[in-house]
Amino acid sequence: LPPRRVAILGATGSIGTNTLKVLAAFPQRFRLMGLTAHNNWDALKKLILQHQPKWCILTDPESQSTMPTISGMAHLKTNVYFGPDALNKLVRAADIDIVVNAIVGAAGLQGSWAVLETGKTLALANKETLVMAGPLVMALTKKSGARLLPIDSEPSAIFQILAERGVESVERVVLTASGGPFRGKKRDALAKVTPEEALRHPTWKMGPKITIDSATLMNKALEIVEARWLFGLRPEQIAVILHPESIVHSFVEFKDGSVLAQLSPPDMQLPIQYALLHPERLPGPAKRLAWEDLRGLTFEQADQETFPAIQLGWEVARRGGTCGAVLNAANEIAVERFLAGTLAFLDIVDVCHALVASHPFNPEPTLTELLAADRWAREEAARWQPRKLPRPPKS
Ligand SMILES: NC(=O)c1ccc[n+]([C@@H]2O[C@H](COP(=O)([O-])OP(=O)(O)OC[C@H]3O[C@@H](n4cnc5c(N)ncnc54)[C@H](OP(=O)(O)O)[C@@H]3O)[C@@H](O)[C@H]2O)c1
Numbered sequence: 001l002p003p004r005r006v007a008i009l010g011a012t013g014s015i016g017t018n019t020l021k022v023l024a025a026f027p028q029r030f031r032l033m034g035l036t037a038h039n040n041w042d043a044l045k046k047l048i049l050q051h052q053p054k055w056c057i058l059t060d061p062e063s064q065s066t067m068p069t070i071s072g073m074a075h076l077k078t079n080v081y082f083g084p085d086a087l088n089k090l091v092r093a094a095d096i097d098i099v100v101n102a103i104v105g106a107a108g109l110q111g112s113w114a115v116l117e118t119g120k121t122l123a124l125a126n127k128e129t130l131v132m133a134g135p136l137v138m139a140l141t142k143k144s145g146a147r148l149l150p151i152d153s154e155p156s157a158i159f160q161i162l163a164e165r166g167v168e169s170v171e172r173v174v175l176t177a178s179g180g181p182f183r184g185k186k187r188d189a190l191a192k193v194t195p196e197e198a199l200r201h202p203t204w205k206m207g208p209k210i211t212i213d214s215a216t217l218m219n220k221a222l223e224i225v226e227a228r229w230l231f232g233l234r235p236e237q238i239a240v241i242l243h244p245e246s247i248v249h250s251f252v253e254f255k256d257g258s259v260l261a262q263l264s265p266p267d268m269q270l271p272i273q274y275a276l277l278h279p280e281r282l283p284g285p286a287k288r289l290a291w292e293d294l295r296g297l298t299f300e301q302a303d304q305e306t307f308p309a310i311q312l313g314w315e316v317a318r319r320g321g322t323c324g325a326v327l328n329a330a331n332e333i334a335v336e337r338f339l340a341g342t343l344a345f346l347d348i349v350d351v352c353h354a355l356v357a358s359h360p361f362n363p364e365p366t367l368t369e370l371l372a373a374d375r376w377a378r379e380e381a382a383r384w385q386p387r388k389l390p391r392p393p394k395s
Contacts, residue, residue: 134229157249221313
């Protein structure tokens with residue numbers, strides 16, 4: 001088999017780094033052709049020297065002015081380009097077969113869209129693509145004949161379990177959640193948590209945005225919406241259960257009552273490898289389950305009063321339209337503000353709730369209308385202030 005030619009969007013992040021490890025484990029099967037980052041020259045410089053890809057792109061046009069001298073660059077065959085249009089050209093290039101989208105946030109949608117338009121294979125970690133524009137993305141995939149393979153661990157688990165089976169035989173899927181660093185805590189205890197505390201994830205090592213999403217359980221809300229569109233499930237067919245060990249990545253309950261699960265240690269290299277080699281299963285670099293150390297797997301119901309994000313996920317999955325784009329954008333800005341210290345932890349979900357409820361809802365938006373809803377929600381979330389409780393009357 002000729003090697004599959006791969007581009008990684010967001011190569012400097014957590015998923016990007018894991019993807020590079022998977023590619024390195026299969027040198028006969030893959031050839032790395034292109035890498036992108038936003039503006040992290042330090043990390044990208046190392047990747048250029050190490051992998052010497054044909055293309056390297058920094059999507060932030062400003063990064064052209066900060067380009068460092070890369071010694072020996074003249075002898076390398078890497079071409080460096082800047083700006084989002086360069087990313088568009090990269091994914092459309094004739095010598096790219098598979099694109100891994102590991103960009104964080106709504107910025108990933110444009111790259112996903114361009115890959116799907118070309119009819120190529122998209123290995124998708126950027127769940128925001130489906131949260132924002134699920135119905136349009138799935139319609140485009142069908143129209144162009146592209147392959148859309150999930151990397152996110154829970155959708156990957158469902159995808160692995162379903163194999164070629166259709167969803168007609170599925171009663172429900174149960175997404176597992178680690179519960180994050182605040183599992184078991186009550187709302188009062190979360191009022192003053194700091195970014196440092198929220199960034200201390202018990203089982204997964206990930207980028208900062210998804211780590212905060214795991215602490216608020218917004219990550220599960222986003223996955224409810226992602227799974228709804230990716231698999232064509234009804235929102236009431238999607239359930240959530242907490243599983244602190246992060247070994248079972250999801251369950252599928254079939255109509256006859258049989259339940260299948262996908263298990264593996266918390267290591268993103270496995271879902272990345274599965275998407276890249278699909279449908280083959282070969283020995284790879286991912287951690288394996290240490291059966292001799294396994295003592296028990298535990299499950300508990302999510303406390304939805306403390307973590308109201310989950311309800312919001314179902315609501316957004318049910319209403320569809322512009323709700324996903326608004327939820328995603330509001331959450332991105334709220335997380336940024338929490339990390340910058342201008343918003344409290346519990347306000348993150350409150351902002352999202354308020355903006356989903358108050359936005360000018362459009363049930364069947366075009367892509368342009370979704371992008372306008374995204375912009376609206378960003379502006380509103382940036383200026384949103386928590387409601388001040390009335391002061392007690394002076395005695
Ligand atoms: N990490 C995980 O284990 C995990 C698991 C499941 C799903 N996911 C999903 O995978 C995606 C990536 O997550 P991550 O944790 O790998 O994120 P991350 O570590 O923060 O990396 C993000 C990557 O995106 C690039 N980027 C940031 N802003 C950008 C923009 N505006 N335009 C283009 N590129 C931009 C970054 O480039 P710079 O370095 O230049 O900033 C970096 O390469 C997210 O959608 C997340 O939900 C992640």
